[in-house]
Amino acid sequence: MTPLARMLDGAVLVYQWTLSPLLGGRCRFHPSCSCYAREAIAAHGAIRGAGLAGWRILRCNPWCDGGYDPVPGTGRD
């Protein structure tokens, strides 16, 4: 991981441990948006990973069906 990717990953981890339980919301997808962000950054690097994560969060709204949505290109079905 590049330093930038490591930093973003850390930021998401901090979110998962602090804000996430506070906000009490739940994601419409599996894996959840924050897990998705970490996997995407690990698989595609900081820039593309962050872009994928941002797009995922935008999709995670009541007008979207949700469901199983793995990070593209991670070999998971």
Added chain:
Amino acid sequence: MDNKRLILAMVLSVAILAVFQWVMPHPKPHQTAKQVEASSTTATPPGQVPGAVQDASGTNPAAIAQAPQADVRIPIDAPRVHGSINLVGGRLDDLVLKDYHETVKADSPLVRVLEPGSEKQPNFIQFGWSAAGGVAVPDSRTVWKADGDALSPGHPLTLSWDNGAGVVFRIIYSIDDNYMFGVDQQVDNHTAAPISVFPWSRVSRLYAPVDASGGFLVGGDEGAIGIFDGRLQQKDYKSLVKDADAHGGVAFSAGDTGGWAGINDKYWLTALLPDSPVPMTGSFRHIDGEGEHAAGTYQVDFTTQSPLSAAPGATARFLSHAFAGAKEVHLLDTYQSQLHVADFWKAVDFGWFAFLTRPIFFVLDWLNTVFGNFGLALMGFTLIVKALFFPLANKQFRSMSKMKLIAPKVAAVRERFKDDPARQQQEMLQVYRTEKINPVSGCLPMLVQIPVFWCLYKVLYGTIEMRHAPFFGWIHDLSAPDPTNLFNLFGLLPFDPTHYVAALHIGVWPIILGGTMFAMQRLNPPPPDPMQARIFMLMPVIFAYFMAAQPAGLVIYYCWNNLLTAVQQWFIQKRVAGEGKTVQSAPAKG
């Protein structure tokens, strides 16, 4: 089981509140009102010059900080301020705000924004001229002559000084009903040759406030501030000293017309607003000091870039305004439009999200006029936000009604993958997806909450309207942390733990917050990772502790918001569970 616990947590919260309300001694309202009245009358002796020797019997604790002695002063008396003008130097160096007390106690001293050099916290405004060609100009020791015995709205005061060589200098002060001084600097040339002068104005502060610091995640906006060419320039006390040392005493300097500059406190401002449409140079400076005023002098000043000239027999005039008072949001806006001051509202630190924070402030302020209490306004605001998101909730409800149709499928998935929570979650989402329903609203609506929370923090923490805004029970100031403390059993033990360890403080409202968070967590399935699950369990405690140091209003908002969300979610889940059970049992029989 979960529902029982939630109800228990809520009942406990309410019980704590009730017991506390009963145990805590609180002042009787009429008594407080009397104290306010008494302090405001004693603090503003009509017609008395604060410079005069004060009656020794005036031992009322509400008496303002000792006014300066032994110099010649003319009283200032306006609806919202009182103080005096120092004829030595013609300075504005004594001003007290009638509407604001130093602490939440009604008998605490009134807030003093301007203070002379002889006092502990000197902060004053001075106007003058510099001149070329050997023209004698007034200085800080010049004793001015006044043409009246008071300065009040509608009654300007003219100070004059003859330099003995044919030039008469005049400063005409006026004051409005709030915190704005009008200043007219005039120079009469009675000599036979034209003269040139550079009018200047400056704010000087001979101390650095010890408590000048920001709250969590924000730097303080205290120190030198100004708008130059439409851009906000700020230097806190530390960087003012550092930059001034590096650049020969001048930390910042820029040319401008139509801007303003001054020294900013969290709630108060001392600022200069040159009116005359001539190019000015504004500077932030620090001059080293020693002895009594070791902090040196922090100075913000304006001077004209080119001289004003007065032909023989003529008068050179320069107009400006000076603000000294409380940064009330509506008042600053009024001055901004009336006096055409660029971005005067920026004296209040609304943060990066000002475009969102200001509208939220105005809604809260309006709700306060409706409810008469900012705490209730906050609660009303939360309801409004919830109402705005009602279409989402409504969609959710309709989705819920479809839930019972797929309940057997969900139950089957639950049963099949009960040993693998991650897989179970995944399969359930797949069911929801194929059936085009989903019991949660998603991450995007959730993330929208974060900026709102931040804006509320900025409003509560930074605006004077929230300062000393009371709530019910023991909360007398929504902008300050909850004053109660678990570690001395809420006042039952006669000592102050923060005296020994500053961090030993957690109030009642933060504890209630922890309780509501705990209840919220019960409503959601625990995270699959056991380490993460353990941290989740700790979060209510950590957060209650963290929020204990934040404005009480923020904690109350959070509790209220959690309660509303929990009730809503609990209701939905109950409905779903109830409907699920009835449908589920039918096919089992068949």
